[in-house]
Amino acid sequence: MPTIRPFILYPLVVFILxxxxxxxxxxxxxxxxxxxxxxxxxxxxxxxxxTLVGGLTYPTGLAFDGQGNLYFxxxxxxxxxxxMERSPAGTVTTVATFSAGGxxxxxxxxxSIAVSPxxxxxxxxxTYTDGGTFRGEILxxxxxxxxxxxxxPTGLTFDSAGNLYFxxxxxxxxxxxxxxxxxxxxxxNVGSPVSVSGSISFGAWTYGVAVSPxxSIFYNTPKGGSTxxxxxxxxVGTVVNGLAYPTGLAFDAAGNLYFxxxxxxxxxxxxxxxxxATTATNVGSPFxxxxxxxxxxxxxxxxxxxxxxxxxDPVPQxxxxxxxxxxxxxxxxxxxxxxTVSGVAADGVTELVLRISASNVDDQLxxxxxxxxxxxxxxxxxxxxxxxxGDASFSENEMTLSAxxxxxxxxxxxxxxxxxxxxxxxxxxxxxSSRFVSIQVADAASGVTTSIPxxxxxxxxxxxxxxxxxxxxxxxxxxxxxxxxxxxxSADSRFSVTALSYDIxxxxxxxxxxPSYKQSVLASIHANSLGFQYNANIVFxxxxxxxxxxxxxxxxxxxxxxAVQADVVAHSLGGDIIRYLALLPQxxxxxxxxxxNVHKVVTLDTPHLGSPLATALLMNANSCTQGLLxxxxxxxxxxxxxxxxxxxxNGAVGDLSGAGTxxxxxxxxxxxxxxxxxxxxxxxxxxxxxxxxxxxxxxxAEFPAFAQAVCxxxxxxxxxxxxxxxxxxxxxxxxxxVPLSSQLDGLPTTQGVVFSLDPATxxxxxxxxxxxxxxxxxxxxxxxxAVSSEVIDLLNTPINNxxxxxxxx
Amino acid sequence: MKRPRKSSLxxxxxxxxxxxxxxxLETARIASAQQYESSELQITSPANGAVVNPGQMIxxxxxxxxxxxxxxxxxxxxxxxxFSRVVRLEPFQFSIAIPAATPAGSYSxxxxxxxxxxxxxxxAPVTIEVP
Numbered sequence: 004m005p006t007i008r009p010f011i012l013y014p015l016v017v018f019i020l021x022x023x024x025x026x027x028x029x030x031x032x033x034x035x036x037x038x039x040x041x042x043x044x045x046x047x048x049x050x051x052x053x054t055l056v057g058g059l060t061y062p063t064g065l066a067f068d069g070q071g072n073l074y075f076x077x078x079x080x081x082x083x084x085x086x087m088e089r090s091p092a093g094t095v096t097t098v099a100t101f102s103a104g105g106x107x108x109x110x111x112x113x114x115s116i117a118v119s120p121x122x123x124x125x126x127x128x129x130t131y132t133d134g135g136t137f138r139g140e141i142l143x144x145x146x147x148x149x150x151x152x153x154x155x156p157t158g159l160t161f162d163s164a165g166n167l168y169f170x171x172x173x174x175x176x177x178x179x180x181x182x183x184x185x186x187x188x189x190x191x192n193v194g195s196p197v198s199v200s201g202s203i204s205f206g207a208w209t210y211g212v213a214v215s216p217x218x219s220i221f222y223n224t225p226k227g228g229s230t231x232x233x234x235x236x237x238x239v240g241t242v243v244n245g246l247a248y249p250t251g252l253a254f255d256a257a258g259n260l261y262f263x264x265x266x267x268x269x270x271x272x273x274x275x276x277x278x279x280a281t282t283a284t285n286v287g288s289p290f291x292x293x294x295x296x297x298x299x300x301x302x303x304x305x306x307x308x309x310x311x312x313x314x315x316d317p318v319p320q321x322x323x324x325x326x327x328x329x330x331x332x333x334x335x336x337x338x339x340x341x342x343t344v345s346g347v348a349a350d351g352v353t354e355l356v357l358r359i360s361a362s363n364v365d366d367q368l369x370x371x372x373x374x375x376x377x378x379x380x381x382x383x384x385x386x387x388x389x390x391x392x393g394d395a396s397f398s399e400n401e402m403t404l405s406a407x408x409x410x411x412x413x414x415x416x417x418x419x420x421x422x423x424x425x426x427x428x429x430x431x432x433x434x435x436s437s438r439f440v441s442i443q444v445a446d447a448a449s450g451v452t453t454s455i456p457x458x459x460x461x462x463x464x465x466x467x468x469x470x471x472x473x474x475x476x477x478x479x480x481x482x483x484x485x486x487x488x489x490x491x492x493s494a495d496s497r498f499s500v501t502a503l504s505y506d507i508x509x510x511x512x513x514x515x516x517x518p519s520y521k522q523s524v525l526a527s528i529h530a531n532s533l534g535f536q537y538n539a540n541i542v543f544x545x546x547x548x549x550x551x552x553x554x555x556x557x558x559x560x561x562x563x564x565x566a567v568q569a570d571v572v573a574h575s576l577g578g579d580i581i582r583y584l585a586l587l588p589q590x591x592x593x594x595x596x597x598x599x600n601v602h603k604v605v606t607l608d609t610p611h612l613g614s615p616l617a618t619a620l621l622m623n624a625n626s627c628t629q630g631l632l633x634x635x636x637x638x639x640x641x642x643x644x645x646x647x648x649x650x651x652x653n654g655a656v657g658d659l660s661g662a663g664t665x666x667x668x669x670x671x672x673x674x675x676x677x678x679x680x681x682x683x684x685x686x687x688x689x690x691x692x693x694x695x696x697x698x699x700x701x702x703x704a705e706f707p708a709f710a711q712a713v714c715x716x717x718x719x720x721x722x723x724x725x726x727x728x729x730x731x732x733x734x735x736x737x738x739x740x741v742p743l744s745s746q747l748d749g750l751p752t753t754q755g756v757v758f759s760l761d762p763a764t765x766x767x768x769x770x771x772x773x774x775x776x777x778x779x780x781x782x783x784x785x786x787x788x789a790v791s792s793e794v795i796d797l798l799n800t801p802i803n804n805x806x807x808x809x810x811x812x
Numbered sequence: 813m814k815r816p817r818k819s820s821l822x823x824x825x826x827x828x829x830x831x832x833x834x835x836x837l838e839t840a841r842i843a844s845a846q847q848y849e850s851s852e853l854q855i856t857s858p859a860n861g862a863v864v865n866p867g868q869m870i871x872x873x874x875x876x877x878x879x880x881x882x883x884x885x886x887x888x889x890x891x892x893x894x895f896s897r898v899v900r901l902e903p904f905q906f907s908i909a910i911p912a913a914t915p916a917g918s919y920s921x922x923x924x925x926x927x928x929x930x931x932x933x934x935x936a937p938v939t940i941e942v943p
Binding site: 521523626627630631634635636705706708709712713714715716 | 848898
């Protein structure tokens with residue numbers, strides 16, 4: 004039985020380095036491993052994307068071949084090692100195994116892997132005993148031992164000519180840089196750098212090597228005593244200082260150097276040293292162990308996939324103000340501007356620039372779009388589509404590009420447009436928070452093929468409340484969204500949900516209103532009492548702000564993404580405001596591709612055609628009830644006058660005034676929503692309908708009793724069973740506030756989802772929780788689990804389904 | 813079965829174009845909630861600025877002005893206090909609960925009533941302080 008020498012029973016730090024060959028510009032495809040810790044399995048990850056391979060123990064030694072296969076090692080214990088291969092389609096297989104015959108010796112329990120330019124996969128063993136002989140080896144998968152008699156080899160890497168470089172560690176603080184020239188079997192010492200000064204923390208004995216595109220050899224030294232870890236260029240000296248235990252050096256083709264740095268066994272930072280720079284920056288801190296790392300297995304590896312495809316969000320720097328808006332076409336601008344991302348929101352509008360490095364100008368590159376089954380895409384709706392920079396429409400699944408000369412290097416460019424929606428028609432995405440497509444680039448000259456995934460995210464979901472309401476109106480809208488007693492937000496884990504408000508206080512800005520209110524009431528007016536246009540500007544900005552956060556990592560995958568639009572769930576007035584967004588000039592700005600910032604909307608009980616109740620609230624005859632409501636902040640105004648700036652703004656109740664039926668009277672703003680706008684917003688309609696049960700307490704409820712006693716105006720008197728329906732709605736179906744026909748925008752009931760009977764109570768559905776205060780019995784659409792579940796179903800329904808109506812706007 | 817009456821509201825709605833009613837409004841046609849403020853009644857207890865604790869019941873007394881007859885009176889407190897019951901005969905005394913979860917701050921109480929002429933009248937507000 005193999006034995007482990009006592010000294011490795013201490014915390015052993017082993018960094019294993021892997022530098023993939025590098026050919027292209029700054030890489031986006033950065034891969035690394037995490038070790039098993041605290042019961043959490045080891046993994047192989049892509050920075051910004053997430054887990055590619057799970058269920059591992061102590062992986063390390065990442066390296067790509069030219070076909071996009073990712074090789075890595077996995078060790079269950081110091082004496083064994085598996086060389087594993089992950090194909091671009093995600094299939095993982097074991098291609099070689101190693102098992103030490105005796106015991107593994109001192110310290111550097113370091114395995115690494117490198118792939119030669121011709122595709123050979125090489126790996127090293129640590130020094131181990133076999134028949135009483137200590138030996139460290141380098142082997143080729145399928146080819147046996149290549150080099151033997153080494154001390155503790157690690158950090159294997161090839162240059163572009165096929166020469167193999169590695170570190171041979173002779174003690175914790177001393178090492179050699181070795182070169183195995185192509186075609187030979189005897190490595191030569193090309194550098195015996197000065198031994199590391201000071202004692203190295205036991206187990207933090209980490210060395211790596213990488214060869215830059217120009218052929219320079221880089222390696223790292225670990226921290227020794229008070230001397231920090233460094234990155235060195237062989238024959239030149241220190242390139243980066245002040246590190247802890249760097250490892251996993253890898254260049255991209257542009258010459259940017261990536262490496263890992265760990266201050267302790269339990270964490271990993273991914274560092275980038277841009278070409279020509281002397282200061283490395285942290286481009287990701289993707290790993291903090293949840294528990295202790297197993298003995299001696301502090302092993303991190305890094306690889307950069309080449310040739311590199313960089314996904315670039317073109318907004319705003321790469322957008323041209325053309326009509327229609329599109330990305331710029333200038334290669335130098337495309338090569339140098341924009342924000343690197345790893346995913347898109349599935350809104351059918353968002354675009355990505357695919358920045359593809361090439362070896363030479365005029366190199367021919369074939370770019371293909373593959374679906375999540377590894378097949379060439381056959382659906383631009385489901386998978387998105389490809390086009391050229393400057394295009395305004397996209398339909399291709401494969402393109403051949405010719406590399407241009409740019410100020411950076413030869414590059415080719417394509418544009419990817421996101422899928423029209425996250426859910427696909429067959430329903431396979433209902434339980435997912437993200438999915439993938441992949442871009443494959445084949446270099447005709449070299450035969451090298453690279454594959455890079457694009458993570459497809461659901462657009463962020465924005466909840467917009469109604470009249471006189473705030474985001475708290477959504478506090479009881481589980482399972483999609485709810486807020487607990489102590490402000491704890493719970494949202495369906497598939498969706499990135501934000502509830503917004505447009506309740507900023509505006510009373511101090513007002514000098515008058517119609518109808519007029521006493522000063523104390525006027526001063527208490529909030530924006531949620533004002534009209535469509537005023538609040539559309541607020542809501543537009545709030546949605547843009549939310550999308551901005553989503554783009555910068557505030558999403559379920561915590562990754563940088565490109566995103567233009569959000570999905571919206573809007574209650575009552577909120578639905579009218581969302582539709583009004585299309586009429587705002589800012590919705591036509593080029594950075595939104597002139598398509599606004601709303602992808603689709605689900606309206607709940609929205610008065611698309613107004614409500615007679617709004618009309619009644621502004622009538623002189625009902626001014627007492629109007630005043631009573633105002634006392635509680637429910638201030639009905641037809642208009643307000645500002646002290647400064649725009650002198651008059653509509654009030655919400657004024658804008659909501661309408662007969663509620665097609666052909667009936669409508670406020671000017673509702674009339675504007677009926678006109679054909681610049682683009683339609685796919686809209687699903689949810690409606691509520693009461694029955695007599697909801698009204699059976701009206702005669703004795705607090706508000707009607709009070710209003711009838713002290714006001715006695717028509718509106719107060721109408722707050723009575725059946726009278727309310729008859730006098731406000733002519734006995735037409737309604738939710739106590741809005742006629743059903745208005746909630747459905749005059750469309751037949753088959754075009755919406757009508758909630759008319761709650762099986763638990765036998766009642767219908769009232770407009771809102773606030774409606775209960777008028778004396779109506781719940782349930783309400785904005786606090787109903789059934790309605791919330793229906794909203795989730797609609798969010799999981801693609802916009803080309805007939806449940807989404809193209810309203811104008 | 814008794815058929816509820818059609819209110820004047822519905823009659824109006826059926827007779828006129830609501831759109832015109834709303835959006836060709838002259839100022840004179842728009843109601844003013846403050847038109848109901850009246851000296852016909854006062855809240856005589858509690859005193860303006862009285863301090864009350866969450867969870868406490870407070871007695872509110874409404875007194876008509878001399879010669880004024882009130883037919884129904886109620887108290888409205890700013891949220892979360894809410895409405896009182898309606899009292900139709902003197903003395904117009906109310907017991908108002910200050911909800912236990914009421915945050916510290918100033919709240920106002922107002923008496924709403926109908927006078928003998930059937931007109932709505934509203935008192936000047938009285939402010940109470942919740943510490």
